[in-house]
Amino acid sequence: MNLWQRGMFALRLLLREWRSGELGVLLLALVVAVGAMTSVAFFADRVERGLSQQSARLLAADVVVNANAPLPAAWQGEAQKLGLRLASSVSFPSMSFAGKEAALSNLKAVSAAYPLRGEVSVRLADGTVREGAFAPAAGEAWVDARLLSRLKLKLGERLSVGRLQLLIAGEILREPDGALDLYNFVPRLVFNQADLAASGLIQEGSRARYRLMVAGEGRAVEAFRRWAGSRLEPGMRLENIEEARPEVKTALERARRFLGIATMLTVALAAAAVGDGGAPLSGPPLAECGGDALPGDELG
Structure with missing residues (x-):
């Protein structure tokens, strides 16, 4: 196949996957994952900055x-x-x-x-x-x-x-x-x-x-x-x-570890959500869902 045929083939595959509903679920999972990761990262950054600013008051300076x-x-x-x-x-x-x-x-x-x-x-x-x-x-x-x-x-x-x-x-x-x-x-x-x-x-x-x-x-x-x-x-x-202030250093290190664990858990949950979103849905084979036969289907 030339470049044009490959492009049309990819487009028809994309349309078939979209009609099957799998891409919609995957897209929704991806949006939720990115939103969750961004929110947690932003929250962790703000909390760490707040802790640093509040602790600087014990030094009367930065x-x-x-x-x-x-x-x-x-x-x-x-x-x-x-x-x-x-x-x-x-x-x-x-x-x-x-x-x-x-x-x-x-x-x-x-x-x-x-x-x-x-x-x-x-x-x-x-x-x-x-x-x-x-x-x-x-x-x-x-x-x-x-x-x-x-x-x-x-x-x-x-x-x-x-x-x-x-x-x-x-x-x-x-x-x-x-x-x-x-x-x-x-x-x-x-x-x-x-x-x-x-x-x-x-x-x-x-x-x-x-x-x-x-x-x-x-x-x-x-x-x-x-x-x-x-x-x-x-x-x-x-x-x-x-x-x-060594005691403040200990408190800040514990807070950073907690925020780091929260961020890692969010990344893991986001990966799981994207993985589940991309899993095949139960039902008849895609070839039975309608649509024209695609070049190369006979190879499958």
């Missing part, structure tokens, strides 16, 4: 550069070039004083843009609770209930840290990255980074941790991560939520 010394200005310049939002913090242990009382506390000086992800929750002096992304004003501090109790203070009073006299403007109820600090088991105090130099607490040899926090669009964050990863020096590390 990626954090953690160092034992101030980072060069080039790091912030690269992040800004990529269109990322920036914040920073400096954490260190120090003594806090109020009258004759003193207590070891974990101090954290934060920039005005803190936090980039998540929210802080603070009880103000008038008893109201404020939640959102904001930092203490210059000259003010937030402390937790443990420090208030040890120093026998109330909201609206003052305490001393280094050369600073800070007004206690709020009580810390929730802090996105509070669990990441090395000294998070001691009472906490958060103040504005603009007051850090005046405090005189950072000296040569101070055991402080400097964090540069970045957040933004996924591709830009990944580009910064690759750039920073190739420039890490001793005493510096690059953190995301899975590296900083």
Whole structure:
């Protein structure tokens, strides 16, 4: 047969199969399979993205550069070039004083843009609770209930840290990255980074941790991560939520495995549906269903 005859032969076969009803069932099975696979894949992708975004709130950023010394200005310049939002913090242990009382506390000086992800929750002096992304004003501090109790203070009073006299403007109820600090088991105090130099607490040899926090669009964050990863020096590390919080990493891995199993089951069911749709239907032979004899039928 020439090409034209083969084409006509294929067309007549297609029409005969369509009249028999098998192609309709196969087409319906294929549509259902593709729809199911697409829906499950889309759902799994959205759930994984949601989990990643929610977990990033525990880091207060998408990626954090953690160092034992101030980072060069080039790091912030690269992040800004990529269109990322920036914040920073400096954490260190120090003594806090109020009258004759003193207590070891974990101090954290934060920039005005803190936090980039998540929210802080603070009880103000008038008893109201404020939640959102904001930092203490210059000259003010937030402390937790443990420090208030040890120093026998109330909201609206003052305490001393280094050369600073800070007004206690709020009580810390929730802090996105509070669990990441090395000294998070001691009472906490958060103040504005603009007051850090005046405090005189950072000296040569101070055991402080400097964090540069970045957040933004996924591709830009990944580009910064690759750039920073190739420039890490001793005493510096690059953190995301899975590296900083092992328990979150375990939860995310279990969620990904579950979503992967759900996707695989959908693929298996879809394959079974397509296979059943293409199975021959019971009934008389196709040659008895009407229609003209086709070239080559006598060979069967």
